[in-house]
Amino acid sequence: RHGVERGSQAQRRWDRDGHDRGRRPERDRYLLGADCSRGSWSRAGRCPRPADSDFAPHSTISAGSQALRSMGTAAEMAAEEVKKQIMEVAADKLEAEAGDLVLEGKRVYVKGSIDKGLSLGQVAQLSLTHKRGPIASIQSASQFPNQPAISAHVVDVEVDAETGGVKILRYVAAQDVGTAINPLSVRGQIQGAVIQGLGQALSEACIFKDGRMLNPTFLDYKIFSSLDAPRVEVHLVERAAEGGPFGAKGIGEPSIIPVPAAIANAVYDAVGVRICVLPLTAEKIHKAIQEKPKRR
Incomplete structure (x- = not known):
């Protein structure tokens, strides 16, 4: 659920009922609202009130890669309604029909008479x-x-047969993203998902003994850092999706799911051992290589 309110100083305030899950889609929603109202998103006030049951009704969970689709759609609808109201108020003052007005930048004016118009601040007042x-x-x-989520990931790896160590030489991820509302953010989401997926594939494991976790800190629980991260080449396939704001679709989970499978297949192609239990640590790969002749 989204609410848009225009104050007397032409500042847009966005109130939302929904939670962000890592990608911070607020900017995407501001871009959507600015595009709908043909205004400047830089004048949109930062959302001062996130999800709060004191003023917002029940909302569905922020999951299933639906944050932008659900909140973005509501933002698009709210912005379109605000645009309609702006035109109604301006039409009365300018003694014109709402359909004869143009909303552009920070002004509303009569079509064909750009000097006959009002600023958005004046309309708000x-x-x-x-x-x-x-x-x-x-x-x-x-x-x-x-909406189906389609991803294709390709990875080149180098496996040290003596140690089982895996070195990632190149990673390419292609994904159907519908319409990329904010391409930079979309690429960052996919790159981040790949890096997290590489951690799941190669190093991350919770080790328990007698009900106690033996590696509860990042000193022992190995996640991929910027020092480990390869360059991730991202290709966005854009085809507008039905039911999303301007054709956008979810891109969160689809970009992390293929990673472990791609790594496992690449390791198999490199050294001929198939390991089906994550993570694919150097120890597991080395052991599998050593036992390989026994499996004939």
Whole structure:
């Protein structure tokens, strides 16, 4: 659920009911709102009130790579309604039909007469005493058509047959992202998912004994860091998805799921051993190589 309110100084305030799960999609929603209202997103005030049951109704969970689709759709709907209200208020003042007005940048003007117009600040001020009331919109969205998530990952690895150590030479990830609302953010999400997936594939493991975790800190629980991370080549395949804001679709989980399988297949192709239990540590690979002749 999203709400948009335009104050007397033409500052847009976005109130949302939903949680961010790592990618921080606020900027994407500001871009959506700015595109819908044809305004400048830089004037949109930062969301001062995140999800809060004191003012927001129940919302579905932020999961299943649906944050941008659900909150973005609500933001798009709210922005479209705000645009409609802006036109109504401006039309009364300019003595014109709403359909004859143009909203561009930070102004509303009569089509063909750019000098006959109002700033968004003036429209916001007029709305405070307008018969329809201040400009505000609250919209919600929770039902969407199912959209398949398609990813293809290719990795080149080098395996040291004497130690079982794996070196990643190149990683390429291609993904159908629908419409990339914020391409830089989308690429970062995919790159981050690949790096996290590499940790799952090669090093991350919770070790327990007698009900106690033996490696509870990052000194012993090995995650991939910037020193371990290879260059991840990302290819975005854009085809607008049904039911998403401007055709966007979820890209969170789909970009992490193929990683362990791609690594396991690459190791098998390199040294001929198939290991089906993660992580594929150097010890496991070395042991599998040593036992390989016995399996004939």
